[in-house]
Amino acid sequence: MLFNPLLNxxxxxxxxxxxxxETVVGKDGVIRRxxxxxxxxxxxxxxxxxxxxxxxxxxxxxxVAATVKICHDYQIPWVARGAGTGLSGGAxxxxxxxxxxxxxxxxxxxxxxxxxxxIVQPGIINNWVTQAVSGAGFYYAPDPSSQIICSIGGNxxxxxxxxxxxxxxxxxxxxxxxxxxxxDGSIVDVGGSLPxxxxxxxxxxxxxxxxxxxxxxxxxxxxxxxxxAICVLLADFMSLEAAGQSVTDxxxxxxxxxxxxxxxxxxxxxxxxxxxxxxxxxxxxxxLLVELDGLQVEVDANKQRVTQICRQNGAREITSANDxxxxxxxxxxxxxxxxxxxxxxxxxxxxxxVIPRTKxxxxxxxxxxxxxxxxxxxxxxxxxxxxxxxPLILYDNxxxxxxxxxxxxxxxxxxxxxxxxxxxxxxxxxxxxKNCYMPYMFNEIDLETMQWVRKxxxxxxxxxxxxxxxxxxxxxxxxxxxxxxxxxxxLY
Amino acid sequence: MLFNPLLNxxxxxxxxxxxxxETVVGKDGVIRRxxxxxxxxxxxxxxxxxxxxxxxxxxxxxxVAATVKICHDYQIPWVARGAGTGLSGGAxxxxxxxxxxxxxxxxxxxxxxxxxxxIVQPGIINNWVTQAVSGAGFYYAPDPSSQIICSIGGNxxxxxxxxxxxxxxxxxxxxxxxxxxxxDGSIVDVGGSLPxxxxxxxxxxxxxxxxxxxxxxxxxxxxxxxxxAICVLLADFMSLEAAGQSVTDxxxxxxxxxxxxxxxxxxxxxxxxxxxxxxxxxxxxxxLLVELDGLQVEVDANKQRVTQICRQNGAREITSANDxxxxxxxxxxxxxxxxxxxxxxxxxxxxxxVIPRTKxxxxxxxxxxxxxxxxxxxxxxxxxxxxxxxPLILYDNxxxxxxxxxxxxxxxxxxxxxxxxxxxxxxxxxxxxKNCYMPYMFNEIDLETMQWVRKxxxxxxxxxxxxxxxxxxxxxxxxxxxxxxxxxxxLY
Numbered sequence: 001m002l003f004n005p006l007l008n009x010x011x012x013x014x015x016x017x018x019x020x021x022e023t024v025v026g027k028d029g030v031i032r033r034x035x036x037x038x039x040x041x042x043x044x045x046x047x048x049x050x051x052x053x054x055x056x057x058x059x060x061x062x063x064v065a066a067t068v069k070i071c072h073d074y075q076i077p078w079v080a081r082g083a084g085t086g087l088s089g090g091a092x093x094x095x096x097x098x099x100x101x102x103x104x105x106x107x108x109x110x111x112x113x114x115x116x117x118x119i120v121q122p123g124i125i126n127n128w129v130t131q132a133v134s135g136a137g138f139y140y141a142p143d144p145s146s147q148i149i150c151s152i153g154g155n156x157x158x159x160x161x162x163x164x165x166x167x168x169x170x171x172x173x174x175x176x177x178x179x180x181x182x183x184d185g186s187i188v189d190v191g192g193s194l195p196x197x198x199x200x201x202x203x204x205x206x207x208x209x210x211x212x213x214x215x216x217x218x219x220x221x222x223x224x225x226x227x228x229a230i231c232v233l234l235a236d237f238m239s240l241e242a243a244g245q246s247v248t249d250x251x252x253x254x255x256x257x258x259x260x261x262x263x264x265x266x267x268x269x270x271x272x273x274x275x276x277x278x279x280x281x282x283x284x285x286x287x288l289l290v291e292l293d294g295l296q297v298e299v300d301a302n303k304q305r306v307t308q309i310c311r312q313n314g315a316r317e318i319t320s321a322n323d324x325x326x327x328x329x330x331x332x333x334x335x336x337x338x339x340x341x342x343x344x345x346x347x348x349x350x351x352x353x354v355i356p357r358t359k360x361x362x363x364x365x366x367x368x369x370x371x372x373x374x375x376x377x378x379x380x381x382x383x384x385x386x387x388x389x390x391p392l393i394l395y396d397n398x399x400x401x402x403x404x405x406x407x408x409x410x411x412x413x414x415x416x417x418x419x420x421x422x423x424x425x426x427x428x429x430x431x432x433x434k435n436c437y438m439p440y441m442f443n444e445i446d447l448e449t450m451q452w453v454r455k456x457x458x459x460x461x462x463x464x465x466x467x468x469x470x471x472x473x474x475x476x477x478x479x480x481x482x483x484x485x486x487x488x489x490x491l492y
Numbered sequence: 493m494l495f496n497p498l499l500n501x502x503x504x505x506x507x508x509x510x511x512x513x514e515t516v517v518g519k520d521g522v523i524r525r526x527x528x529x530x531x532x533x534x535x536x537x538x539x540x541x542x543x544x545x546x547x548x549x550x551x552x553x554x555x556v557a558a559t560v561k562i563c564h565d566y567q568i569p570w571v572a573r574g575a576g577t578g579l580s581g582g583a584x585x586x587x588x589x590x591x592x593x594x595x596x597x598x599x600x601x602x603x604x605x606x607x608x609x610x611i612v613q614p615g616i617i618n619n620w621v622t623q624a625v626s627g628a629g630f631y632y633a634p635d636p637s638s639q640i641i642c643s644i645g646g647n648x649x650x651x652x653x654x655x656x657x658x659x660x661x662x663x664x665x666x667x668x669x670x671x672x673x674x675x676d677g678s679i680v681d682v683g684g685s686l687p688x689x690x691x692x693x694x695x696x697x698x699x700x701x702x703x704x705x706x707x708x709x710x711x712x713x714x715x716x717x718x719x720x721a722i723c724v725l726l727a728d729f730m731s732l733e734a735a736g737q738s739v740t741d742x743x744x745x746x747x748x749x750x751x752x753x754x755x756x757x758x759x760x761x762x763x764x765x766x767x768x769x770x771x772x773x774x775x776x777x778x779x780l781l782v783e784l785d786g787l788q789v790e791v792d793a794n795k796q797r798v799t800q801i802c803r804q805n806g807a808r809e810i811t812s813a814n815d816x817x818x819x820x821x822x823x824x825x826x827x828x829x830x831x832x833x834x835x836x837x838x839x840x841x842x843x844x845x846v847i848p849r850t851k852x853x854x855x856x857x858x859x860x861x862x863x864x865x866x867x868x869x870x871x872x873x874x875x876x877x878x879x880x881x882x883p884l885i886l887y888d889n890x891x892x893x894x895x896x897x898x899x900x901x902x903x904x905x906x907x908x909x910x911x912x913x914x915x916x917x918x919x920x921x922x923x924x925x926k927n928c929y930m931p932y933m934f935n936e937i938d939l940e941t942m943q944w945v946r947k948x949x950x951x952x953x954x955x956x957x958x959x960x961x962x963x964x965x966x967x968x969x970x971x972x973x974x975x976x977x978x979x980x981x982x983l984y
Binding site: 190199201202442454 | 606607653662674678679681682684685686687688690691692694696700701717719720744746787794846848879913914916919922926933937938946948949
């Protein structure tokens with residue numbers, strides 16, 4: 001009983017599908033009223049909108065499997081969604097799709113402190129994992145800026161990073177095993193509770209696959225011991241180059257800070273005007289935040305060395321904080337950078353690209369030049385230690401054509417990153433936003449190889465179609481096609 | 493022009509194949525004399541032998557691709573082989589196969605110290621990577637015991653570990669990108685020079701795939717800064733349990749040593765009788781080796797804490813070494829453990845299993861009991877920090893039926909590991925030795941999912957057939973079929 005995935009908006013054929021889904025998740029587990037569906041029209045990348053045909057809210061692996069099986073049987077495209085905070089449109093619905101939302105899958109299924117692992121459902125909020133184990137002296141390392149609202153399932157899909165990923169690695173380094181529902185509705189276990197598992201590393205393959213291979217319903221995470229001591233240093237510089245050189249020198253000296261972030265003057269001013277930390281000197285061309293962790297003696301020794309390196313590179317003032325309260329104060333501005341951008345500009349677009357760390361100064365200069373050429377102001381805030389840039393392009397969506405121009409500028413920045421030996425994404429994923437740039441990074445056979453793998457799990461392309469991989473359409477066309485897609489999907 | 497992969501031994505049909513291969517790699521690049529092929533009949537797991545039809549020695553990616561293409565066109569099975577030091581029969585030839593040996597692919601293609609990465613050909617010896625960069629203050633972390641003879645290509649295939657993998661992770665954590673030749677002869681690039689790459693993590697998928705997905709011809713490795721200070725501690729205990737408890741306590745205290753190894757009394761005596769280090773007390777029930785690295789202050793502080801923990805657990809004597817010479821002396825016995833086993837017994841079989849670290853004492857007792865039940869002495873040496881056991885079963889191959897009994901005992905040990913929540917392999921791979929145990933660890937659908945992925949790359953099963961995955965034959969049958977397979981393959 002297969003029929004076209006693009007069901008007619010008012011098609012009566014939806015009726016048995018809804019009935020079947022309600023049998024699985026209950027009547028309150030299926031959302032289909034237009035006004036209730038509004039919430040689900042976009043993820044953190046708000047420029048694109050698409051209403052799903054309906055939303056399903058399962059609670060268990062079995063309910064997810066049954067839901068996916070129904071989609072498979074009726075050949076309906078489906079998209080998995082966690083907290084909807086993604087920044088590349090990975091959880092953006094596609095036309096007439098079933099959106100499987102994990103908001104009711106928020107259980108911690110097991111905590112094994114001795115072996116330092118926890119098993120969680122995908123809907124659990126990133127920060128809750130740390131909260132659940134911090135009393136016993138543990139924490140979960142990957143910490144996206146959105147960690148108080150983003151879900152672990154979404155982190156797995158996008159292989160999310162965060163400020164502490166310099167030292168501890170991104171999500172994939174912290175996932176030991178997964179229970180998956182693959183697009184035919186089967187339940188598959190990959191990996192396990194140990195890092196050493198024989199056979200193909202399908203866990204690693206799945207993490208970062210952006211919902212195109214299936215949906216994770218149980219996630220085994222590694223947790224780490226809370227370090228004995230933490231120290232945050234804030235140094236301010238009169239040039240971005242000096243801040244960048246300090247980063248290179250710190251890494252070259254053999255120190256691996258827990259995190260190392262740079263903000264430029266424009267960003268500093270935006271942040272200070274918004275959250276008024278009082279710590280970020282508004283006349284500085286750049287500030288460098290360095291977090292050191294480990295044993296007290298180690299942190300003390302590294303603090304001395306980092307201070308010395310920053311001074312040698314002309315740092316004006318260096319503030320440091322050991323206690324939690326002061327540390328949070330120093331971090332506050334960095335954590336509020338995106339919000340601050342929203343405060344000084346009607347709209348902003350966060351780009352996410354990676355470059356070799358050694359090319360920081362050169363690339364930042366080129367990015368600012370690109371901004372000038374295109375007539376847009378760009379604020380720069382980035383994970384300097386791993387060369388992961390987050391240029392914030394400020395614009396006004398009310399100006400016709402602005403978004404298209406911003407998207408083009410964002411693309412130019414990405415191409416620059418790739419040309420400099422870098423990558424299209426550090427931690428936000430490709431989603432529907434950057435898939436058209438994949439051919440800049442991978443040749444045809446490399447992309448084809450990925451598609452072969454996709455087809456193994458997702459042969460009918462029902463799971464998150466149109467994401468991650470380039471579609472035949474060019475970028476401009478894709479953007480035009482996607483913008484303002486407010487086609488109402490009225491059921492009955 | 494396809495014909496049966498199992499060509500007749502004297503089949504004239506080999507002639508055009510040899511001619512084609514010689515055109516690719518030169519006359520001296522194809523080995524086909526019976527006496528010259530002897531070297532290639534087994535890998536480090538010497539219990540199984542199988543002569544290949546011929547050996548090909550390519551020098552470049554293009555030569556590998558052309559060789560694989562010829563195998564594909566003639567539907568001949570092929571096996572990739574590095575230095576042949578593997579311990580699970582991963583590089584064991586299959587009947588009438590072409591063995592592609594990477595011994596002539598030993599170039600370091602690029603060294604980028606600033607970005608801490610090197611690109612190497614697969615035939616390069618593990619230790620050479622560190623030698624190439626140590627002058628500049630860097631090293632390559634994964635260090636199998638065989639590191640002075642094993643190749644990086646083999647390390648990639650088996651996802652090799654080593655004593656330093658407790659802190660730094662196994663091979664997969666140090667491979668950034670690969671140039672691959674897949675079984676249809678295509679050249680594919682996966683990953684890159686940065687850890688953050690969008691799309692599916694095919695690099696991670698390939699590492700540890702044991703030659704069943706293709707052959708890596710260029711490998712981009714991450715190198716690390718040599719730590720400022722290194723200290724090795726050797727503590728001896730009057731019970732294995734006390735040594736195991738010390739390991740648990742050290743990890744629980746938040747210290748992650750670079751390495752943490754335990755040897756039991758039998759192993760200690762074997763080692764002292766063989767290499768006479770003078771450091772391993774022969775009456776101790778267990779010795780614990782702990783390597784600490786980092787800043788001098790950090791190492792000093794951790795040394796104090798480790799010493800205290802060992803004392804609390806009843807350590808008799810604790811020796812420490814800071815300088816290279818003394819450190820090597822303390823390590824010498826551990827590094828010579830396998831050789832020592834060979835010295836006190838005509839033959840030995842190294843098993844490789846993983847258990848949750850917290851179950852060390854319990855499992856070791858059970859392993860020794862299994863040995864007693866089966867009438868074989870087992871020496872225990874293991875990466876205690878990550879629960880990776882290496883029981884050495886001592887036996888005499890001259891006694892008829894001994895190997896079969898040892899293989900059965902080895903299997904019992906593996907099943908025990910899995911039953912205790914562990915894994916079939918920590919670092920030696922599955923190969924042809926343990927593939928029959930895969931169903932103990934994975935259910936049918938999990939294994940089927942891996943097979944789907946295998947088929948994407950290797951649809952005709954020409955690349956390393958019969959490895960990694962269970963064949964329909966039972967273990968006993970497989971073993972009998974494989975032992976003493978000295979069927980001469982005479983060409984012409």
